[in-house]
Amino acid sequence: MFTNVRARFLLTLAVLLAAVLTPAAPRALAADTARRPGAEVVAVTRVADRQVDLSVRSTALGDRTVNVRLLTPDGWNPGERHRHWSTLWLLHGCCGDYTSWTSMTDVARTDSLRDVLVVMPEAGWNGWYSDWWNHGRGGDPAWETFHTKELRHLLERDWGAGHDRVVAGLSMGGQGALLYAARHPGMFKATAAYSGSAHPPRCRVGRPHHGLLRRPGHRPAPRLGRPGRPAPDLAGPRPGPPRQTPEITPRLPVLRRRHHRPLDPPGATSALEADFNRQNHALAAELKRVGARQVTTHFYGPGTHGWPYWERELHASLPMLLEALGTDGG
Template identity: 70%
Template sequence: MFANVPTAPSPLRARFLLVLAVLLATLAPTAPALAAGQPDIARPGAEVVAVTQVADRQIDLSVRSRALGGRTVKVRLLTPDGWNPDDRRRQHWPTLWLLHGCCGDYTSWTAMTDVAETDSLRDVLVVMPEAGWNGWYSDWWNHGEGGDPAWETFHMVELRRLLERDWGAGRDRVVAGLSMGGQGALLYAARHPGMFKATASYSGSAHPLLDDESVARIMGFFAGQNNDPLRVWGDPVAQRRIWQAHDPFHLARRLRSIPVYLSCGDGTTGPLDAPGGVSALEADFNRQNHALAAELRRVGAKQVTTHFYGPGTHAWPYWERELHASLPMLLGALRVHD
């Protein structure tokens, strides 16, 4: 491609190298250089250091991750009938990645819903990974230094390879999640084309750059647990390209070829809420999801299913209901009958 570039030092060569450096920086705004002492996430790797049976069909893996600075985090597997990772035939199962929200963890789905008792998931390996209290399913910018935490690299490279090599995960995958995890499900499907056959988001942050209110709200989450909010994606103005690279609305074209399920309440008290509850967060996410649905249809998305309900707030009873409502689409993409 660059066969005619002069090899001797010259003003032309100097200009070419400068232009090439700028071009490469523009094409990879979400892959900042590593600081000294940070883990080399360009050589991803993870290992299981402990395995715990926590309930029938539920296995917790303790995984040490290079992308997370050598820390060990948990991943819960809801295993299908007949699952046996020690079988030499190594059967590989269709896989549902089920992502938790902000302030939750890898146990949230099994603790708060009936996912473990759902008969239609007995032929599917369900992967519920830890993603940090407010990790946002992203490799953090860290003021341009990158490094820990690199949640996207951990999930989509390290953990995925480990599960497919040793724990029976197949290459037919779908992804779903709630709130922060709803955004994660949309991001992973969009940012890794061909990896997932369908995606579902329940009350997800679907367009954090929608307006000033949406930006301020997600920055508030970024600041949780006394965190520097600029560590995640940087400043929404100065690092706007990084924000856009993590905003599902701006990635809508990358979701055109797979089924997408979007659901969200309007934030007012509904039949599954305690009396008197309202949710400005859910109302904001409702506007974001409407914007994403319209954008998906504008760019010619193959299949968009929406359930925008009201009344209803940001609460687990709705997410359990929406999981069940979206399973026919998700399992259909995996060719598993609900």
């Protein structure tokens, strides 16, 4: 399902950038940002020719340090404070991390992304791109505050990020991309979600003991005891019946095209993908009901929940995302 923030809304796959780094500048900037409130870079690691990891200490995350991977554009030098780059935010899914997009797709080798700064932030193994309620205590983790306020300001102040942004994500990250666009109007010019958890009230899979949402040694995943009822640690109690209207409002119309599942072996299926398929149908129907223009879908059936499709949809959505940023990818 495709979505463009300006006049259309895209639920499909996200884009990623390739770039070049000047090695000395990030270390100097890391020192400059030390002791500043909010978020601060405490270490910089060059992991590949065009990939840089920032270790960021965040007050929204209880002064924990988490990583953010950047794919930098040609000519990128954060020491040049007068130049800023359009940014593409790529959000990882549940069970992944900030390395997922570069380790599982060809985004670092995608030539059309050399004019954009790609931001791939850590969001917790099961953080759900939310400020957790924590039974009324609030506090750590506050992923939404970290991403939309602390990290955004940090990147724009010291790391060459501009004010033109698009966001995309897969699975749990697809939910994050949709929610961030809805809750922060004007922050992103376009949004893409691939196999996204688009309509949590319709969720049927995230039971307390669902295997995909549990891993030894990690904070238990937010539980959906029944459709529309997130566990109190994530979302808090909600009086009355669960709200059935998705957070995405008619700001963004949706583009449609149909496809099949040629990347699945015969008979392959996924209960999670089938569930997200239902959720995205519900979101598309709600957008159409409230009058969103160009409401269309990119549904190709509830096959498997896997990277071959997300990578394919990344490239399918890339022209829309780059157009929203005002670059042709050249």
